[in-house]
Amino acid sequence: MFFPLFSLLGFTFEHTIVCDRLWTPKGMAMALHALPPLVKVAVAQMTAISDTNANFITCARLVQEAAAAGVKLLSLPECFSFIGSRDGEALGIAEPLTGPIMKRYQSLAREAGLWLALGGFQEKGPDDKHIYNTHVLLDDYGRICSSYRKIHLFDVDVPGGPVLKESNNTAPGSEVVVANCPAGKLGLTVCYDLRFPELYQRLRFAENAEVLLVPSAFTKKTGEAHWELLLRARAVETQCYVLAAAQAGKHNDKRESYGDAMIIDPWGTVIARLPDKLVTGIAVAQVDLSMLQAIRLRMPIEQHRRYDIYGPSCPQQVPSKGDEKHSSL
Numbered sequence: 148m149f150f151p152l153f154s155l156l157g158f159t160f161e162h163t164i165v166c167d168r169l170w171t172p173k174g175m176a177m178a179l180h181a182l183p184p185l186v187k188v189a190v191a192q193m194t195a196i197s198d199t200n201a202n203f204i205t206c207a208r209l210v211q212e213a214a215a216a217g218v219k220l221l222s223l224p225e226c227f228s229f230i231g232s233r234d235g236e237a238l239g240i241a242e243p244l245t246g247p248i249m250k251r252y253q254s255l256a257r258e259a260g261l262w263l264a265l266g267g268f269q270e271k272g273p274d275d276k277h278i279y280n281t282h283v284l285l286d287d288y289g290r291i292c293s294s295y296r297k298i299h300l301f302d303v304d305v306p307g308g309p310v311l312k313e314s315n316n317t318a319p320g321s322e323v324v325v326a327n328c329p330a331g332k333l334g335l336t337v338c339y340d341l342r343f344p345e346l347y348q349r350l351r352f353a354e355n356a357e358v359l360l361v362p363s364a365f366t367k368k369t370g371e372a373h374w375e376l377l378l379r380a381r382a383v384e385t386q387c388y389v390l391a392a393a394q395a396g397k398h399n400d401k402r403e404s405y406g407d408a409m410i411i412d413p414w415g416t417v418i419a420r421l422p423d424k425l426v427t428g429i430a431v432a433q434v435d436l437s438m439l440q441a442i443r444l445r446m447p448i449e450q451h452r453r454y455d456i457y458g459p460s461c462p463q464q465v466p467s468k469g470d471e472k473h474s475s476l
């Protein structure tokens with residue numbers, strides 16, 4: 148009974164839920180407010196190289212394309228500004244967030260009038276040997292709203308693929324970051340973070356995120372095996388939208404990324420993806436927060452959690468009594 152009903156996602160389903168909500172006191176209160184508007188969002192796919200200017204030109208084109216399509220939030224992939232061909236090359240181009248590279252992207256967001264999530268910027272690090280891999284959110288005036296420094300570094304000997312040791316040149320961040328934007332409450336993450344569900348659990352169940360950003364530069368090998376699987380799992384288990392911008396194709400002789408940028412809804416359905424895994428472009432979809440709320444209301448996994456048995460994956464997850472943040476709709 149339950150699942151066939153759920154499979155009717157769409158206007159009919161949404162309408163049913165909206166009516167259902169009216170029967171609860173909170174639903175009544177909600178009915179007095181307008182439903183959350185549908186907001187167009189997009190993810191970008193590109194092949195960054197070791198030339199910040201060339202990459203900027205590509206990003207500017209994608210931003211203009213997004214603005215022309217009425218997009219309010221565009222997510223650019225990890226390393227949108229630079230992918231080096233030698234180990235440690237990124238150290239040479241790293242800048243503080245107040246530097247000229249960031250200024251150019253700020254102008255881009257302001258001129259296009261859209262929010263721009265810069266999925267992994269080479270931010271000058273704590274010492275000469277390390278950068279931060281920083282996800283920066285710009286608003287539609289080009290102001291820096293939030294920044295998140297990648298906390299899980301990719302030190303992996305990929306089976307059948309390259310050995311990468313991100314921590315050689317990158318220092319990890321230490322904070323979980325959420326930020327409000329017109330598309331909802333964003334959870335900022337980067338690439339390899341995707342493999343650590345505890346972070347996403349915290350973003351949803353402690354920080355109340357609604358849209359998870361996972362800008363990436365996945366390796367070809369691991370992308371083939373895990374990319375879509377992990378993204379859809381994160382969407383389903385958090386009941387969030389997932390925006391996954393991606394690097395794609397050959398950056399240089401040694402480095403190749405998987406591509407397949409996509410947008411997933413809170414039911415786990417891929418609602419937009421680049422038609423070709425290797426093409427440069429954007430994929431556009433609408434974020435519908437009333438649909439997200441409907442799913443959370445009908446399947447209240449937030450209330451069904453048994454922290455008393457298996458413990459929280461982070462202490463912040465345990466709701467304190469009367470904490471509004473943790474109550475369902």
Ligand SMILES: O=C(O)CNC(=O)[C@H](CS)NC(=O)CCC(=O)C(=O)O
Binds near residue numbers: 229230311313338
């Ligand atoms: O090194 C740079 O230039 C920028 N950083 C990256 O591209 C990072 C670290 S090497 N890549 C990943 O995290 C891939 C994760 C991945 O592929 C997986 O989890 O399977």
